Amino acid sequence: MEPTRSSADACDDGSARGGLGLPRVIGHRGAAGSAPENTLAGFRRAAEMGVRWVELDVQLSADGVPVVFHDDRLERTTNGRGRLVETPLAALRQLDAGAWFDAAFRGQRLPTLEEALTAIAGLGMGLCLEVKADEPRGGRTARVALAQARQTWPANRPPPLVSSFARSALAAAAEAAPDWPRGLLVDSLPDDWAGEARRYGCTSLHTRAGELRATLVQAIKGAGLAVLAYTVDDPGLAETLWGYGVDAVFSDRPERLLPIAEGHTGNL
Numbered sequence: 320m321e322p323t324r325s326s327a328d329a330c331d332d333g334s335a336r337g338g339l340g341l342p343r344v345i346g347h348r349g350a351a352g353s354a355p356e357n358t359l360a361g362f363r364r365a366a367e368m369g370v371r372w373v374e375l376d377v378q379l380s381a382d383g384v385p386v387v388f389h390d391d392r393l394e395r396t397t398n399g400r401g402r403l404v405e406t407p408l409a410a411l412r413q414l415d416a417g418a419w420f421d422a423a424f425r426g427q428r429l430p431t432l433e434e435a436l437t438a439i440a441g442l443g444m445g446l447c448l449e450v451k452a453d454e455p456r457g458g459r460t461a462r463v464a465l466a467q468a469r470q471t472w473p474a475n476r477p478p479p480l481v482s483s484f485a486r487s488a489l490a491a492a493a494e495a496a497p498d499w500p501r502g503l504l505v506d507s508l509p510d511d512w513a514g515e516a517r518r519y520g521c522t523s524l525h526t527r528a529g530e531l532r533a534t535l536v537q538a539i540k541g542a543g544l545a546v547l548a549y550t551v552d553d554p555g556l557a558e559t560l561w562g563y564g565v566d567a568v569f570s571d572r573p574e575r576l577l578p579i580a581e582g583h584t585g586n587l
């Protein structure tokens with residue numbers, strides 16, 4: 320199905336937001352509230368809703384193939400057992416990654432990064448690529464994932480925004496893809512958020528919505544960083560955050576936020 324676009328969002332190129340072309344709403348793990356997270360069906364569902372960017376999580380299989388998956392273990396979102404990083408690709412590909420969510424999604428496979436990037440670019444969407452790795456795996460995960468991403472992502476499209484909780488992944492991303500933007504992803508803001516962002520050459524800071532207040536958002540933006548907040552499904556909270564100057568929110572329920580994102584000028 321041809322993706323729909325809300326008119327105001329389509330006109331809003333996001334150029335004021337750190338020059339990243341960010342939309343107001345980023346589909347979290349696709350559209351995780353209405354389709355199984357981090358699956359091709361989820362990315363398609365996001366595009367059908369009119370989502371302009373999605374976020375995904377990338378990790379390495381036991382045999383070093385970048386795959387799109389959030390958890391450490393397989394149980395919650397597949398019919399498999401064990402740790403993802405200890406499972407080879409061939410075994411991961413046997414798993415069902417859709418039926419746990421709804422029988423209608425039975426048969427969804429755990430995507431490789433290559434498949435996901437091809438699908439997302441083909442749907443005309445932008446991407447926040449989160450490198451998901453506990454230390455000390457961050458550096459290798461970023462190097463392998465970005466080698467794949469640079470090969471697959473069309474050179475004529477705006478590059479993905481690469482984020483990670485793992486500082487070693489950000490450092491590796493700065494070497495492997497210096498011209499792709501990076502986001503410092505945190506669970507709670509470190510005291511020296513500005514220094515950390517500078518150290519890894521980040522152009523954005525991604526944090527939990529509950530961490531943010533108007534003065535803090537203004538301070539972060541004053542330091543030249545775009546501000547992204549996760550995970551926001553409530554329209555009222557989204558309005559408040561945009562009002563603070565938050566550039567974009569990650570949402571499992573983008574369909575709830577897109578109608579009010581229209582024409583929202585925030586506090587840019």
Ligand code: G3P
Nearest residue numbers: 374376449482525549569
């Ligand atoms: O990238 C934003 C958000 O996805 C970070 O948290 O645990 O949902 O990957 P998590």
Ligand code: MG
Nearest residue numbers: 374375376449
């Ligand atoms: Mg994530």
